[in-house]
Amino acid sequence: MLKKSQTYISYLLIIIIFSFFSIAKVKAKNSYYVKGHLIQDLSLNVLWLRCSVGQTWDEESKQCKGKPLKLKMDQIKDVIKQANEQLGGNWRLPTRKELESLVCMKCGKTKINSKYFPNTPYEPFWTGEKNDWSKNKGFYWSVNFFTGHTFGRFPGHIPNFVRLLRNK
Secondary structure, three states: OHHHHHHHHHHHHHHHHHHHHHHHHHHHHOOEEEEOOEEEEOOOOEEEEOOOOOOEEEOOOOEEEOOOOEEOHHHHHHHHHHHHHHHOOOOEOOOHHHHHOOEOOOOOOOOEOOOOOOOOOOOEEEEEEEOOOOOOOOEEEEEEOOOOOEEEEEEOOOOEEOOOEEEO
């Protein structure tokens, strides 16, 4: 009877250890942690809003509802102020590197993981970085979620979509 219990415990330990390493492997590949309307990016140590500006998070359907807004750079300051007041924290536009980290080239038509960022338009999104390579310093970097590529050719008066984040 004792030998049978020891064998059972050994098998149980093997299963637990195997499960632990399987879960650890999944976590290493996926650095997102879902917190309702927020995504915590553990690799960048930031919190993303799951929805584009203009949309709201619907907890029941787990979807972003409403029409996302295209904004000019001079409009974004007011949006960030409103987000800070309503959500708390210091919301901002992402850097080029941060926004590029959301690109998922194997994710189908929209090059972003829709499990975490549902109903994202497959169009360009603003970063907060100016393109210093351009002769006219009014150009900003954007990330296009249709192609997955980054472009530095949009002047601030051209409207693009916006996704906000804040430091953790």
